[in-house]
Amino acid sequence: MxxxxxxxxxxxxxxxxxxxxxxxxxxxxxxxxxxxxxxDEAIRDIAAxxxxxxxxxxxxxxxxxxxxxxxxxxHVVKVCDGAVCWILGSRNLMQYLEQKLGIESGGTxxxxxxxxxxxxxxxxxxxxxxxxxxxxxxxxxxxERIDELIASRFEVGG
Amino acid sequence: xxxxxxxxxxxDRPTTSLREYEAAGxxxxxxxxxxxxxxDEVIGIVSNSGLRGRGGAGFPTGQKWQSLPPMDEPARPRxxxxxxxxxxxxxxxxxYLVENDPHQFLxxxxxxxxxxxxxxxxxxxxxxxxxxxxxxVEHALVEARxxxxxxxxILGSGWNYEVHIHLSAGRYMCGEAMGILNAMEGxxxxxxxxxxxxxxSGAWGRPTVVNNVETFCCVPHIILNGxxxxxxxxxxxxxxxxIYGISGRVKRPGSYELPMGTTLRELLDHAGGMLxxxxxKAALPxxxxxxYLDDSEMDVPLEFESLREIHCYFGTGTAxxxxxxxxxxGLTHNLQQFYARESCGWCTPCRDGxxxxxxxxxxxxxxxxxxxxxxxxxxxxxxxxxxxxCALALxxxxxxxxxxxxxxxxxxxxxxxxxxxFEDQR
Numbered sequence: 346m347x348x349x350x351x352x353x354x355x356x357x358x359x360x361x362x363x364x365x366x367x368x369x370x371x372x373x374x375x376x377x378x379x380x381x382x383x384x385d386e387a388i389r390d391i392a393a394x395x396x397x398x399x400x401x402x403x404x405x406x407x408x409x410x411x412x413x414x415x416x417x418x419x420h421v422v423k424v425c426d427g428a429v430c431w432i433l434g435s436r437n438l439m440q441y442l443e444q445k446l447g448i449e450s451g452g453t454x455x456x457x458x459x460x461x462x463x464x465x466x467x468x469x470x471x472x473x474x475x476x477x478x479x480x481x482x483x484x485x486x487x488x489e490r491i492d493e494l495i496a497s498r499f500e501v502g503g
Numbered sequence: 504x505x506x507x508x509x510x511x512x513x514x515d516r517p518t519t520s521l522r523e524y525e526a527a528g529x530x531x532x533x534x535x536x537x538x539x540x541x542x543d544e545v546i547g548i549v550s551n552s553g554l555r556g557r558g559g560a561g562f563p564t565g566q567k568w569q570s571l572p573p574m575d576e577p578a579r580p581r582x583x584x585x586x587x588x589x590x591x592x593x594x595x596x597x598x599y600l601v602e603n604d605p606h607q608f609l610x611x612x613x614x615x616x617x618x619x620x621x622x623x624x625x626x627x628x629x630x631x632x633x634x635x636x637x638x639x640v641e642h643a644l645v646e647a648r649x650x651x652x653x654x655x656x657i658l659g660s661g662w663n664y665e666v667h668i669h670l671s672a673g674r675y676m677c678g679e680a681m682g683i684l685n686a687m688e689g690x691x692x693x694x695x696x697x698x699x700x701x702x703x704s705g706a707w708g709r710p711t712v713v714n715n716v717e718t719f720c721c722v723p724h725i726i727l728n729g730x731x732x733x734x735x736x737x738x739x740x741x742x743x744x745x746i747y748g749i750s751g752r753v754k755r756p757g758s759y760e761l762p763m764g765t766t767l768r769e770l771l772d773h774a775g776g777m778l779x780x781x782x783x784k785a786a787l788p789x790x791x792x793x794x795y796l797d798d799s800e801m802d803v804p805l806e807f808e809s810l811r812e813i814h815c816y817f818g819t820g821t822a823x824x825x826x827x828x829x830x831x832x833g834l835t836h837n838l839q840q841f842y843a844r845e846s847c848g849w850c851t852p853c854r855d856g857x858x859x860x861x862x863x864x865x866x867x868x869x870x871x872x873x874x875x876x877x878x879x880x881x882x883x884x885x886x887x888x889x890x891x892x893c894a895l896a897l898x899x900x901x902x903x904x905x906x907x908x909x910x911x912x913x914x915x916x917x918x919x920x921x922x923x924x925f926e927d928q929r
Contacts (some may be wrong), residue, residue, distance in 0.1 A: 361667065363707055366689040370672050374630075408691040409672035410848075413628040427592040429750045429797055430830050431837040465675065465841060466592035466791075467631050470750035470823070471757040480634050
């Protein structure tokens with residue numbers, strides 16, 4: 346069941362769109378902003394509001410990288426693996442994060458706090474290597490900056 | 504050169520407000536277009552300026568606008584889409600333009616809308632650009648609407664124009680002209696059969712013009728200063744100023760506004776040269792979908808025409824620099840991982856061929872490369888491009904072919920040593 350707030354968000358997106366279907370990516374984003382991810386049940390409920398079949402909406406939801414069809418942690422850390430970050434050692438930083446968090450890329454910590462993912466070039470190449478933590482880009486990454494981030498924001502390890 | 508696109512950029516404050524933009528002569532290009540020119544005259548001026556699309560393909564902008572169907576055809580509204588998807592690896596110019604001076608971009612989008620007799624525009628923004636670029640565009644739209652630049656009867660001209668934001672959710676294919684239309688319609692961003700081209704039947708079947716953000720940014724200056732002025736800025740064959748980018752192990756990576764036709768050597772000089780202790784090896788001159796240039800090609804003007812003459816692409820004009828510690832096989836593997844992951848899956852050669860290429864590169868990097876693999880890579884690459892609906896597959900494999908042509912010895916070293924010869928340097 347969608348909450349009233351979620352239905353309201355989706356109605357707003359529909360009102361601002363060409364037609365109901367054109368609102369589907371915004372609708373998925375809006376529900377995900379409240380729940381963290383998009384479940385099968387959410388697909389069914391959103392599709393009904395948009396007068397799409399569940400398969401049609403799932404085809405869209407599974408296509409776009411920023412729609413999560415699996416549960417994610419409270420924070421999502423996305424390490425840029427674009428070409429410039431690669432040249433400047435992003436693989437080592439991903440390995441460092443994997444060790445620090447005790448998970449592999451694609452995984453979530455046992456306490457549900459952090460999900461670690463790769464992301465395509467985020468357009469900050471003059472400050473490579475970079476990563477995104479939730480909506481924020483962290484530039485000029487070093488192992489020390491990763492240590493600071495984990496200590497200050499994730500309240501684990503350090 | 505005198506700054507054009509970056510003339511209002513200030514180091515001490517990030518974003519130019521509407522008032523600051525107007526005080527510096529902003530929106531005078533729009534005023535002049537509405538007052539002194541018919542839409543067709545505006546298209547003529549842009550055509551004569553030699554402006555070519557800054558998104559990568561370099562299609563002449565005026566020619567694109569000219570190819571809209573005649574006004575007696577009933578399909579309405581005509582739609583203008585500003586492409587701020589910017590997912591080309593190594594590219595960071597459009598966010599730089601929008602974050603610093605959003606009204607320059609909006610003014611260009613408005614003049615384009617007038618020229619194309621459009622009533623409706625969308626700014627298509629990459630999902631990762633939620634903050635800050637999307638927020639900055641949103642704020643600028645509010646300012647522009649309050650000042651009478653948007654909405655009904657703009658500046659008393661009788662022309663109505665609305666601009667909306669479409670915030671995407673991340674997929675490389677959205678940057679492609681047909682993919683962006685499907686994404687806008689709430690579908691998977693897959694290509695479409697051409698014809699019909701988007702100018703006749705684009706988003707929701709309406710005539711649609713898709714241009715890159717930097718292209719729009721050039722338009723107000725062309726209207727104010729004239730097409731001859733714009734053409735003269737170019738140093739070689741192409742016209743106008745360009746936001747070049749440079750990144751990798753250089754002293755001052757960043758964005759530089761320079762005349763079109765600046766060479767790689769000059770661009771590298773602007774960036775202060777290579778970091779101490781590193782030598783230049785190769786450059787991808789305009790993002791991941793362009794061919795490698797080596798040190799013998801540093802004096803070729805970086806522009807559409809001159810690079811085409813040496814069978815290379817200009818792309819987005821933001822150069823990725825590989826230094827002497829960068830493994831070209833490994834870097835090309837990184838690019839192929841990206842393309843294999845981002846292939847939309849519509850065309851079999853791309854969907855199946857790119858993962859195969861990626862696996863062969865992985866084998867090279869992990870010491871399992873075999874004699875004959877370079878030839879197989881070349882064969883696979885040639886069987887992909889030309890056999891897909893969109894041009895992104897071609898962009899995907901040009902790094903394979905150019906690295907095999909220019910850096911073949913690095914492949915042979917991997918195969919002979921059964922490991923990556925650069926692995927100690929990481």
